[in-house]
Amino acid sequence: MKWTELVIFVLLFGVVTVLGFLAAKWKAGGTLDHLDEWGLGGRKFGSWVTWFLIGGDIYTAYTFVAVPALMFSSGALGFYALPYTVVLYPIIFLPLLRMWSVSRAHGYVTPADFVRGRYGSSLLALLVAVTGIVATMPYIALQLVGLEAVLRTMGINGSGIVGHLPLLIAFVVLAVYTYQSGLRAPALIAFVKDILVYVVIIVAVIYLPIKLGGWSEIFSSAKEKFDATPAAGDGVLLNANNQLQYATLALGSALALFLYPHSVTGVLASKGRNVIKRNMSALPAYSLLLGLLALLGFVAIAAGVAPITNQATGQPDTNTIIPVLFQNEFSSWFAGIAFAAIGIGALVPAAIMSIAAANLWTRNIYKEYFRKDATPKQEAKQAKLASLVVKFGAVAFILFIDPQFSIDLQLIGGVIILQTLPAVAIALYTRWLHVWGLIAGWFVGMGWGMVLLYSIPSANGKRAHFGGSALALDKLSLFGWHPFAGSTVQIYVGIVALVANLLVAVLVTLIARKLKAFNGMDQTRPDDYHVDDGDKKLRQIGAH
Amino acid sequence: MAPPKKSASGIRWSPWNLLLLVPLLLLITPFFNRSDPEFIGMPFFYWFQLLGVVVGVAATSTVFAMTKDKPTTPPGPGRDVDELDEGATR
Numbered sequence: 001m002k003w004t005e006l007v008i009f010v011l012l013f014g015v016v017t018v019l020g021f022l023a024a025k026w027k028a029g030g031t032l033d034h035l036d037e038w039g040l041g042g043r044k045f046g047s048w049v050t051w052f053l054i055g056g057d058i059y060t061a062y063t064f065v066a067v068p069a070l071m072f073s074s075g076a077l078g079f080y081a082l083p084y085t086v087v088l089y090p091i092i093f094l095p096l097l098r099m100w101s102v103s104r105a106h107g108y109v110t111p112a113d114f115v116r117g118r119y120g121s122s123l124l125a126l127l128v129a130v131t132g133i134v135a136t137m138p139y140i141a142l143q144l145v146g147l148e149a150v151l152r153t154m155g156i157n158g159s160g161i162v163g164h165l166p167l168l169i170a171f172v173v174l175a176v177y178t179y180q181s182g183l184r185a186p187a188l189i190a191f192v193k194d195i196l197v198y199v200v201i202i203v204a205v206i207y208l209p210i211k212l213g214g215w216s217e218i219f220s221s222a223k224e225k226f227d228a229t230p231a232a233g234d235g236v237l238l239n240a241n242n243q244l245q246y247a248t249l250a251l252g253s254a255l256a257l258f259l260y261p262h263s264v265t266g267v268l269a270s271k272g273r274n275v276i277k278r279n280m281s282a283l284p285a286y287s288l289l290l291g292l293l294a295l296l297g298f299v300a301i302a303a304g305v306a307p308i309t310n311q312a313t314g315q316p317d318t319n320t321i322i323p324v325l326f327q328n329e330f331s332s333w334f335a336g337i338a339f340a341a342i343g344i345g346a347l348v349p350a351a352i353m354s355i356a357a358a359n360l361w362t363r364n365i366y367k368e369y370f371r372k373d374a375t376p377k378q379e380a381k382q383a384k385l386a387s388l389v390v391k392f393g394a395v396a397f398i399l400f401i402d403p404q405f406s407i408d409l410q411l412i413g414g415v416i417i418l419q420t421l422p423a424v425a426i427a428l429y430t431r432w433l434h435v436w437g438l439i440a441g442w443f444v445g446m447g448w449g450m451v452l453l454y455s456i457p458s459a460n461g462k463r464a465h466f467g468g469s470a471l472a473l474d475k476l477s478l479f480g481w482h483p484f485a486g487s488t489v490q491i492y493v494g495i496v497a498l499v500a501n502l503l504v505a506v507l508v509t510l511i512a513r514k515l516k517a518f519n520g521m522d523q524t525r526p527d528d529y530h531v532d533d534g535d536k537k538l539r540q541i542g543a544h
Numbered sequence: 545m546a547p548p549k550k551s552a553s554g555i556r557w558s559p560w561n562l563l564l565l566v567p568l569l570l571l572i573t574p575f576f577n578r579s580d581p582e583f584i585g586m587p588f589f590y591w592f593q594l595l596g597v598v599v600g601v602a603a604t605s606t607v608f609a610m611t612k613d614k615p616t617t618p619p620g621p622g623r624d625v626d627e628l629d630e631g632a633t634r
Contacts (some may be wrong), residue, residue, distance in 0.1 A: 076577075082571040082593050086600040090564035093604055218586025236579070237589055243573040251571055274612055281605040288597045295590065431553065530556065 001328070002154050008336030009154065009343060012196070013170070016189045016344050020177030023184040033377040033457045035109050038182035038384065039359045040269045043541050047278045049187050053352070054266040054279060056190035057084070058257065061146030061288050061346030062139075062410075063295065064197070069318040071297025072305075075226050075234045077242055079294055080250045085287035088254040096258060096267055096276055098428045098529040103268050105528040107539055110356070111264050111424045112364040119435045120521035122368055127442050128420050132261040134229050135389075135417040136357045138409030139260070140350050140394035144171070145319060147346040148398070150339045152308055153323035162466045164399050170347070175391045178351045179384050181256075183269055186351035193348050196341035198289070200326075204299075204338075205292040208329060210301045218295075219301040239486050242416070247469045248492035254366050255419045256494065259425065261356035264347065268538035272533030300325045350391070358386035408466045412453055415469065415494040419445040428529070435520045437509035445501025452476075452493045469493045560610040567600040 019040050024032065045053060053375070063081070070078030099114065107113045111132065116125035148167055156166050177185050209215050219236060226234045233239070238246055257263055263511075270276055300321045305328065308320040326338040360384040367374050423438045433441075455475060458467025471493050473484035512519070531538060569575065579587035583625060 076589060079590065079593065083596065086567050086570050086593070086596045089600060089604050090567045094561060094606065095566055151602060177572065214585050216582070219587060234589060238573055238577045245573040247573055277604075277608040278614060281608050284597050284601045284604070287600070291590075291594050292595065324617060497572060 002332060002335075004332040005154050005327070005336035005339060008333055009340045011151075012337070012340035013343065016192055016347065017173055017177065019192065020181060020185040022176070023177070023188040024181040025500060026181075026184050026188055028184075031542070032182060033380045034542045035359060035362065035383060036107070038081075038380045039109055039214055039355055040265065041183040041187055044271045045187065045269050045270060045275070046271055047275050047282075050266065050270040050275050050279050051282055052190035052194050053187045053269065053353050054263070054283060055194055055286050055383050056186060056345075056348035057262055057266045057352050058283075059197075059290060059345075060143055060349040061150075061291065061342050062142040064342050064345055065146045065319045065322050066148050066291065067140075067265060067294045068297035068300065068322045070340050071294050072300050072321050073318055074232070075222065075236055076238045077246060078235070078297060079255075079291070080246050081294055082287060082291040082522070083247075083291055084250040084253045086284065087250060088257060089284055090237050091254055092258045093277070093280045095425050097273050097282070099264065100267055100270065100273060100276055101531045102428070102524055105531045105535075106524065109268065110261060110360045111259070111420070112360060115423050115427065115460050116364065116368075117523040118431065119423075120523065121435045121439075121440075122423050123440075124435055124439055125222050125364050126368070127537055128423055129360045131416055131442075131446075132360050133357050133414035135223075136261055137390065137393060138391065138397070138413050139262075139359075140353045141397040142399045142410050143346040143350040143353075144394060147343050149317065149319045150323050151329055152310065152317070153320055154339060157310070168395060168400065170343070171350075171391060171395050173429065175345050175354075175388050178354060178391075182384075183265065183352065183355055186348045186355075187269075189344065189351075190348045193341065193344040196337060197345060199294055200334075200338040200341045201289055203334070204296060204326070208296070208299050208303070208325075211329065212299065218298050218302040222298040226303050239344065241490050242470070243473075243489075245490040245492055249469070250497040252418060252492045252494040252498070253414065255421060255425075255498075258415050259417045259420050261360055262353040265352060265356040265359065272530075287472045296322060296325065303329060330465060350394070354387045354394075355383075356392040357390045358383040361386045361390075365413075411469050412450070412466070414472070415449045415453060416446055416492045418498045419449065419501050421498060431519065431522060432509070433505050434509040434512040434517065436512045436517060437505040438504055438508070440508040441501040441503075441505030444504040445497045448500050449493060449497030452496060456493070471496060556606075558611050560607050563603045563607055567596065570596045570600075574614050 025041065027044065028037075034376060035350040067078060067081045072078075089121055099111075102108065102117075103114060104114075106117055108117060110129065112129035114126040114434055115128045144167060148164075149171065151166050157163065175269075194478070209218060212218060223236045226236060233242055258267070267276060270279070305321050305325050307316045307318045308324060309315065310317040310320075321341070323339060326335045330338065362379050365380060366382050366386075371378065419442050420507055422441055426433060427438075452471055452475075453469065454465050456467050456471060457464050469492055470490040473489045473491060474482065476482065476484055476496065576589055576592040579589065581588055583591040
């Protein structure tokens with residue numbers, strides 16, 4: 001047991017717990033008994049709070065451990081996280097503004113609310129809501145994987161249920177203050193998290209390369225390692241086979257990110273369009289951090305880090321390389337701060353994600369199918385309870401199922417959330433795609449994406465299915481026809497499934513238009529996509 | 545009474561928005577997938593993409609600065625109260 005580290009970790013954890021409970025009173029509106037308040041923090045966060053909140057949403061504990069771990073094991077491919085967050089903001093800049101305005105004008109809380117209003121189709125809204133919940137659940141579980149990597153490094157590496165106990169305690173605490181304070185809790189904690197993360201990473205990327213003999217030393221030991229391994233896909237540079245994968249993975253992840261309900265929650269909680277625009281310019285500060293963090297994977301190679309064996313599974317866990325690196329190279333008090341940064345980095349997104357999933361459940365399933373006449377107060381109550389269910393569901397995932405399963409599910413999550421792009425993002429601009437085209441496209445994209453993922457074996461050959469998201473073009477088949485037979489070039493499955501989705505959506509739209517099928521009622525008006533904070537006659541927050 | 549000047553599609557375009565396409569060049573890997581020239585020991589592949597962050601920030605910041613003063617809703621009377629009531633917004 002590493003006592004100094006543990007004491008600092010527990011102290012900082014205690015600080016954020018207090019903040020989490022105090023958050024309920026922070027900039028409090030008239031009541032917490034409304035989803036505008038509990039689920040969106042009163043829709044009045046300014047530029048700073050939004051920056052921390054969305055930053056806490058995107059750059060999660062899992063990112064902190066998994067991106068360097070991927071660099072550690074695969075090399076250049078893991079660096080896709082950088083172009084992903086660079087292309088992200090320019091792509092979403094304009095659509096997000098429209099999303100914010102139309103949601104502000106109509107009081108939408110979730111992306112599925114928007115789809116419901118845009119097409120008047122509860123079926124399409126249900127598909128979007130279910131996709132969102134299913135994609136978010138494993139993402140929450142992964143935050144626990146990040147938290148657990150830290151706990152195991154600090155010596156809490158028991159087997160069985162006892163080994164999971166600290167994780168359980170941490171999550172119960174989180175669940176209780178999220179229940180009470182809603183979105184304000186992660187917003188306030190995000191400040192602490194980001195300050196810690198910034199300090200740790202800046203120190204790490206300056207101090208460690210100097211200590212280990214500079215970047216050229218680090219890159220040459222990485223090159224040595226990859227040259228020595230038999231695997232063909234790794235290396236300090238990309239090769240002919242994984243360049244397309246690199247680009248499509250970066251693009252696909254960028255397109256997927258703001259389709260995730262928790263990212264939308266962060267955006268809708270902001271006060272106005274300028275807050276979002278300012279954030280689209282300021283958020284890339286994190287990208288720089290993420291790029292440097294990714295390079296720590298190579299630093300770990302140079303420092304000779306060996307991953308810890310997980311006592312619960314008996315397998316070496318590469319997700320522990322960053323915690324182990326910090327532990328070996330830093331004094332124990334600073335390692336404690338670094339671990340707290342990662343640990344709190346798990347709590348912020350886990351809280352936002354559970355709130356987002358709870359909002360979806362409440363607005364688009366409970367209110368739509370179970371209690372059409374639910375009052376705002378009942379909605380808020382239902383969402384609070386749902387957030388508890390979602391969190392304990394995530395804990396159950398980790399306790400009773402191999403963590404590898406959450407990682408696989410997260411992979412699937414990225415592919416399936418992309419399938420809501422036509423219904424959510426394209427619909428922000430046009431209603432040309434017919435509601436039946438969107439529904440058909442969703443089924444095809446989802447089905448084919450699953451089939452493709454199922455067909456991919458893992459790189460080490462240990463598992464035959466769901467082994468990754470990189471599909472060799474050779475394997476791509478359309479009813480037995482192989483358009484790229486013999487090609488070993490790899491591509492990200494999500495993009496392939498999205499293209500299929502769009503093609504089907506267009507085809508069915510053409511048919512539906514020919515048949516003059518009813519395309520649903522649009523409740524939104526062109527002006528709704530441009531409303532801003534301070535406009536006269538804007539809908540009251542917390543009204544119904 | 546409807547606001548004056550309303551585009552049928554509801555899309556408002558500024559040429560500055562085209563700047564947002566520039567960072568997408570980072571998706572074309574053959575441009576930078578090589579190790580030379582190195583910078584402080586980092587292969588080109590890595591420092592070029594880190595530099596891409598700065599380009600991305602410049603693009604989004606410029607678009608922000610150039611579009612923020614424009615009113616987002618056209619001047620003139622707003623919407624009817626009737627359209628904002630509960631029935632219209634569910």
